[in-house]
Amino acid sequence: MPTPSMEDYIEQIYLLIEEKGYARVSDIAGNLSVHPSSVTKMVQKLDQEEYLVYEKYRGLILTPNGKKIGKRLVYRHELLEKMLRLIGVKEENIYHDVEGIEHHLSWNAIDRIGDLVEYFEESPKRVEELEVIQKKNTK
Numbered sequence: 001m002p003t004p005s006m007e008d009y010i011e012q013i014y015l016l017i018e019e020k021g022y023a024r025v026s027d028i029a030g031n032l033s034v035h036p037s038s039v040t041k042m043v044q045k046l047d048q049e050e051y052l053v054y055e056k057y058r059g060l061i062l063t064p065n066g067k068k069i070g071k072r073l074v075y076r077h078e079l080l081e082k083m084l085r086l087i088g089v090k091e092e093n094i095y096h097d098v099e100g101i102e103h104h105l106s107w108n109a110i111d112r113i114g115d116l117v118e119y120f121e122e123s124p125k126r127v128e129e130l131e132v133i134q135k136k137n138t139k
């Protein structure tokens with residue numbers, strides 16, 4: 001199992017490869033607001049643990065396991081954003097709140113949150129009912 005910090009890197013690498021087709025150390029450093037030397041260190045660790053293959057001049061590719069995990073991490077992030085948006089959390093708080101909680105929930109909790117999001121997405125009436133309560137409580 002990757003640590004929370006490893007998860008952040010795998011998630012960003014997966015997103016960069018999805019967006020651009022490749023993930024450069026400088027882009028990873030920029031997206032995670034860390035020094036490039038920290039990225040190099042972590043990338044070597046992720047290579048050792050077989051989440052990716054790092055070749056100094058050819059760049060970096062995720063292994064099938066790294067890809068599978070990256071996909072789940074991106075899904076988890078997006079699901080949590082959806083959930084917070086649904087329950088009425090302010091847009092300006094959503095990204096940082098998700099970054100703060102995503103590593104600390106079990107996959108069991110993620111699956112059940114998935115049910116909750118589905119419950120609301122199935123019927124706009126349920127969302128409206130929740131909004132009535134939100135309005136009452138934010139008066």
Ligand SMILES: [Mn+2]
Nearest residue numbers: 011077099102
């Ligand atoms: Mn995230």
